[in-house]
Every structure is written in C-alpha cells, then in structure tokens.
Amino acid sequence: MRSRARVLTLLAGLLALGLVPLVAALTQQPFYLDLFRRIMIFAIAAVSLDLILGFGGMVSFGHAAYLGIGAYAVAIPAFYGIHSGLVQWPLAMVLSGLAALAIGAVSLRTSGVSFIMITLAFAQMLYYLGISINAWGADDGMRLARRSQFGGVLDLTNGYVFYYVVFGLLLTLLWLGNRLVHARFGVVIRAARSNEPRMRAIGFSTFRYKLAAFGIAGAIGGLAGALLTNQTEYLTPSYMHWTRSGEIMVMVILGGIGTLYGPVLGAVAFLLLEDVLSAWTVHWQVVLGPLLVLVVLYARRGLWGLLPEARRADG
Amino acid sequence: MNWLLVVEQCLNGLQFGVMLFLMAAGLTLVFGIMNLVNLAHGSLYMVGAYLATAAVTRTGSFLAAVVFALLGTLAIGMLMEVLALRTLYERDHLDQVLATFGLILFFNEAVAIVWGRAALFTAVPSALSGHIQVLPGIRYPAYRAVIIVVGLLVALLLYVVVTRTRLGMLIRAGASNRTMVGALGVNIRLLYTVVFGFGAALAALGGLMAGPIYTVLPGMGEEILIQVFVVIVIGGIGSIRGALAGAVVVGMVDTLGRAFLRPMLSTVIGPSAADNAGPALASMLIYILMAAVLYFRPQGLFPALRG
Numbered sequence: 001m002r003s004r005a006r007v008l009t010l011l012a013g014l015l016a017l018g019l020v021p022l023v024a025a026l027t028q029q030p031f032y033l034d035l036f037r038r039i040m041i042f043a044i045a046a047v048s049l050d051l052i053l054g055f056g057g058m059v060s061f062g063h064a065a066y067l068g069i070g071a072y073a074v075a076i077p078a079f080y081g082i083h084s085g086l087v088q089w090p091l092a093m094v095l096s097g098l099a100a101l102a103i104g105a106v107s108l109r110t111s112g113v114s115f116i117m118i119t120l121a122f123a124q125m126l127y128y129l130g131i132s133i134n135a136w137g138a139d140d141g142m143r144l145a146r147r148s149q150f151g152g153v154l155d156l157t158n159g160y161v162f163y164y165v166v167f168g169l170l171l172t173l174l175w176l177g178n179r180l181v182h183a184r185f186g187v188v189i190r191a192a193r194s195n196e197p198r199m200r201a202i203g204f205s206t207f208r209y210k211l212a213a214f215g216i217a218g219a220i221g222g223l224a225g226a227l228l229t230n231q232t233e234y235l236t237p238s239y240m241h242w243t244r245s246g247e248i249m250v251m252v253i254l255g256g257i258g259t260l261y262g263p264v265l266g267a268v269a270f271l272l273l274e275d276v277l278s279a280w281t282v283h284w285q286v287v288l289g290p291l292l293v294l295v296v297l298y299a300r301r302g303l304w305g306l307l308p309e310a311r312r313a314d315g
Numbered sequence: 316m317n318w319l320l321v322v323e324q325c326l327n328g329l330q331f332g333v334m335l336f337l338m339a340a341g342l343t344l345v346f347g348i349m350n351l352v353n354l355a356h357g358s359l360y361m362v363g364a365y366l367a368t369a370a371v372t373r374t375g376s377f378l379a380a381v382v383f384a385l386l387g388t389l390a391i392g393m394l395m396e397v398l399a400l401r402t403l404y405e406r407d408h409l410d411q412v413l414a415t416f417g418l419i420l421f422f423n424e425a426v427a428i429v430w431g432r433a434a435l436f437t438a439v440p441s442a443l444s445g446h447i448q449v450l451p452g453i454r455y456p457a458y459r460a461v462i463i464v465v466g467l468l469v470a471l472l473l474y475v476v477v478t479r480t481r482l483g484m485l486i487r488a489g490a491s492n493r494t495m496v497g498a499l500g501v502n503i504r505l506l507y508t509v510v511f512g513f514g515a516a517l518a519a520l521g522g523l524m525a526g527p528i529y530t531v532l533p534g535m536g537e538e539i540l541i542q543v544f545v546v547i548v549i550g551g552i553g554s555i556r557g558a559l560a561g562a563v564v565v566g567m568v569d570t571l572g573r574a575f576l577r578p579m580l581s582t583v584i585g586p587s588a589a590d591n592a593g594p595a596l597a598s599m600l601i602y603i604l605m606a607a608v609l610y611f612r613p614q615g616l617f618p619a620l621r622g
Contacts, residue, residue: 059409106606109613113352113408114552117544118609124541125602132595242541246416253413286424292417293399296410 005307010261013268017167021160033159034231039271040166041227046251046263047173048220053249054258055181056213057193061116062103062123063248066096066218068130068240070225075144075235076136085148085156092226093219099126100218104211123245130237141236144229156230166227170264173220177260180216189213254295256304265303322453324574325567330459332566333466337521338543339550339558340473341514347553348490349507351400352408354415356518356543357536358422363388363519364526364535365426368437371526377440384523385516392515396508404507423533434530462524469517470559477555486510490553542569545605551615560616565601572600 017036024033045067052058073092082088107118131139147156156162180186192199192206199206229235238244247270255266273291277284299306342356366387370380399418403411438444439458446454477483485506488496497503522536529535542565550561577593584592608616 053409059412061412106609109609110548113346114548114609114613114615116352116408116412117548118605121541121545121548121602121605125599128598129595132598134591242537243420246413250413250416253409257409283424283428285420286428289417289419289421289424292420293414296406296414296417297399297402300410 003308006261006304009307013261013265014171017170021163025160030159033163035271035275037159037163037166038228038231039267040170040264041224041231042248042251042271043264043267044166044170044173044227045221045224045248046255046267047170047177047260048217048224049248050252050257050260050263051177051180051220052210052213052217053252054262055186055193056189056210058108058210058214059116060107060119060214060217061242061245061249062119062121063217063221064240064242064244065103065123065126066100066221067225067228067244067248068126068237069096069099070222070227071229071235071239072130072136072225073222074148074226074229075142078144078146078148079136079142083146083149085150085154088148089223089226092222094222096222096225097215097219100221101211101215104214104218108207108210108214120242120245123240124242127237127240127242130240137235137237139237141234141238144233144235147230147233148226162230169223169227174260174264181260185209185212250292254302256302259302259304262302262304269303319453320574322450323455324571326449326455326459326463327574328567328570329563330463330466330566331570332563333463334521334525335539335543335546335566336466336470336559336562337517337524338539339546339562340469340555341517342543343547343550343553343555343558344486345511345514346547348486348510349404351404352411352415353400354412354540355395355418355422356514357538357540358419359388359392359515359518359536360522360525360539361426361531361533361536362391362422363522364531365430365435365522366519367523368435368526368531369430371437377442381523384519388519388522389512389516392518393508393512395515396511400511401504401507419537422536427533432533434532435526436530437527439527458527465520465524469520473555482509542601545601547615549605549608549615551618554615554617557615557617565604568604569597569601572597576600 017040020036021033024030045063048066049060049063052060070092073095074088077083077088077091103119103122107115107122110118130136136142147162150156154161154165156165181190188199188204188206188209192204192210196206225239228239251266251270252263253266254270255264256262273288274284277287281287338356338360341359342353345351345353345356363384367380367384370383371377374380395418399414400411403414439456443458443461445457447457447460449455449460475483477486485496485501489501489503489506489510493503496506521539525531525535525539546561546565547558548561549564550557550559573594576597577589580593580596581589583589
C-alpha cells in the first residue's frame, strides 16, 4: 500500500505531464513540448535501468549502450529507405534486448565492482564501434531524414501526436513494470538482490532470472533510444557515451532507487535542473557535479523517498 | 611485415602499458584498501597533465613541472579524500560511483574554465627529444623510452614499499582488516588519506608524462580510465601484480591491434573492407579480450589474496 501523499503526487505528476501540450499550445511555447517529451524519453530509459539497478541490485553502468543500439536501429533502416516505425521500433527492442543478453551473459558472471566496470567497458566498446564505422556517420553521426512512419495512423512529425505517443508508452511501461515487479518474476529478482545465496539454496537459478531482467531492461532502453533519435531527428554515437549512462543512473538515484515512479521524477528533476543551469551558465556542470555529490552524501533515498511512506506492505 | 616496425610497436605497446599501470596501481590500491571505486581517478590524471603543462609554459623547466604537478595533484587528491570521499568508504559501490561521477563533471568543467576547452600541446623536453639506439638498427624516441623506464621503476618501488616497509605492512593490514588495525592504535584515517594522495600522485605522474605525447584536453582522464578498468578486471581487482600484468597485456594488444590488424585483414578480406573493419575491430579488441578472460576466470588473472 502506498501512502496517500505518494498516490496524490503520482496522479498530480501524471496529470501535469498529460497537460503539458495544452499549456504549451496556450502559451505558444512549443519549446516545453520538446523539453517534456525529451524528459519522458529519458524517464523511460531511467525506469528500465531501475528495473535492474534498483529491483535487481545489478549496478549496470552501461545503459546508454542500449539507448544507442535503439537509435541505430532507427537511423540505419531509415538511411536505406525503410521508414516504417513498425519495423524500426521492434527492431530496436529486439536488437538491444539481444545485446543486453549477450553483455549480461558475460557480466553477470561477476558481481560488485567488476560488474560496474565491465558493463561500462562494454558500453564504451559499442561507442568506439559506433565512432569507427564510416558508412554510418562515424563520430559525426547522421541526420534522420524522416521520423518513423506509422502508415498515416500516427504522424510523429506533429509534435503533439509524438508527445502523446511517448506519454502513452511511459504509462504502459509503468503499468507493465508494476505488474512485473509484483509478479513472481519480480519477487525472485528482488529476493536475489537481498540474499542471492539463499535464493540459490532454495532452488532458484538466479542467474537466469537476472539475465532475463537484464534483457528486458535492455529492450526497453532500446525503445527509449528509438524515441530519442526521433526526438532529435539525429543519430550520434554520443548517445552511447559513458557520461550518458552516468546521467541515466543519476536520474534513477535522484528520483529514488528501487521504486517505479522515482526514476520518472528523477528524469524530470535532472533535465529541468540541466535546463535551468545551462541557461544560467555554460559551465553548468561545475555546479551540477558538486550538487550530485551532495545528493549522494545527504539525500540517499531520492526525491520519491522524501514523500512520506505508508506502512510497508509492498516490500 | 617489417620486423623493425614490429619491435617499435611492441615498445609503444609497453610504453602505453606502463601508463595504464600508473593509473591502475593507484586505482586498485584505493579499491583494495578502502574498498572505494573512484571514477574520478581519471580526473587526477587530467589534473596532473594540466598542472604540468601550465608549469612548463610558465617556467620552461620540465623538472619544475614534474615537481609542481606531483605535489599539486597530491594535495588536490588528499583534499578530495577529506572533503568528499572519506564518508563514502562505508557506502555501497553505487553511491561511490555516483559521487565520483559528480566529481568528474566538476573537474572537467573546472579545467575547461581555467584553461579552455581546446586541446593543449606541449613539446617533449629538449633533453629527451632525440632518439636512442635500443637494438642495432632500431632507434626509439628517448622520451618514450624514459616513460617505460620510469614506469618499471615505479612498479619496482611499489613492490618494495608494499612488501618490505612498515607503511606497506600497514597498507596490507588495512586491506585485510581495517578495524583491527585501528584497534592496534594506527591512525587509519590518516593512513587512508596518505594512500589516496599517493594514488593521486601516481595518476598525476601518468598524466604529466602523457602530456607531450597525447593531447591535453578536458575529459582526457576518462578515455584512459575506462581502459584502466579493463586492465584491472583482467588483472584481478585489488592486486598490484595483476595491475602490472593486465596493463602490459592491454597496452600491447591495443597498440599492436591498431598497428597491424588492418594490414593483416586486408590480405584476407581485401583492402576496402579492411579499411572499415580494421579500425572498428582494433578499438574493440581489448574489450573482447576482457570478455574472454572473464569467461574463463571471472576473478581475473591474478586475484588479490584476501583472508
């Protein structure tokens, strides 16, 4: 059971996100439409990371890799003239899911700090691969000629339509995520985080569960990447840069690790902060960096954790 | 294939490996003893490079720059430990990763504010600008040769300090049971700060030597840091011996891969395909190596012995 404060915050937050296009249209500030669409795309990525990071206890520092694979899975078909989103988006999810399974199969053999380093190294490997393929833009990247096409049903060139597509996907993800973490699968994953030897002792193959979670998170990360290229109408290998992985991780922690809605809140807070700070000074990272240190040192449960909690029943 | 080139590239590989070792030693020491994952270790390397570059342009003396960069980074490292990292020792790795990520953002931007975003170039010190004869018929840049010698000397020095001195004994004791060392009356906090500063100075040594051969620019630390992670994972976390072995292996594989993979591929799959695949594969080589090592030995080649 969640506390009333959390339910209210959640509903108010989702309502606010749903009303952003209206406000943007009334105030004639399409910039906000763009900003909040971007925020929601990163929220999707952050929620997917939190599935393994928060619920699974797997500190993956390479989540941007899946974002990048998803982005390439849209841009490369588009480069060869295939613009259908019905091809591109599932491709993005399948490819990034498979990549996550492959990376996870090796990385999950280790734990702790090796796991952090290995996932980071694999993501960086894909980044270097991206910047060295000249045919697909190398480190300059390439322009996306057209946003993904959905046969006239959905027109993503219309910013409002695109906004609600992203919004719908985010809501779907939160709903499915909620089902997932409370299902048997999710309970096994969470139990493996708190005591893996015990889970193995009572007969669960925790490796398989963790690997599956890793793959699911990768696939969702890929979807976020597909959305991101559509958002920017540009592909660059820097989507896979390790600082991007760090940023997504920061969103999760800032919002509240191990919760479903925390990462969404974290994405909103982080990207708004970035927006405000970068309008103030080009050297905004010199402020953001120490701020992060302070958050880690003093606000360990994240923004979502600041909201009062009801008696714990949802584990 | 020209064997002179092979020898030269092997030396380059060794030189790169030695640089990696200077970074890896500090990182693995700090991890082994304080159980701290310090992503900002690359920032210390960068700070070392910048301080040396600034001192060299101001004074013109490379020796002065070496002293300035080492002491400066030592001080910054210890300050960083006291202000931010000290509280993180008891936290989990995730908190450490995030806080040091924040420090990286800060350092990269701070450096850009002071020295600008453009890359800086410095000349190799004039006394070392020549070549030396390493084997009959093979001449090698003196500066790079000095890097190799310095790196190997540092490795030797570290070995002696850790295994033969009182400080080393405390370090080893601190790594295996910090509470007990503290109970025996050793100022463990001070020991940690000293070890951290020592690691920072090693990173700075790598950075200041890297200045004249690579470019000095914001973010240079992370490029090498991630390769250092590969080194540590291959070598075994917390082990200096592993760091040395891993560094040499990674340095060699990376350098030789970049030099010879494309010509070798072009004899197999044709020059145009090799032009595309060669560099891509070469840049992935060390990560593939890491995956292979992990598959067979998840604990690395020389895991640290822990009680």
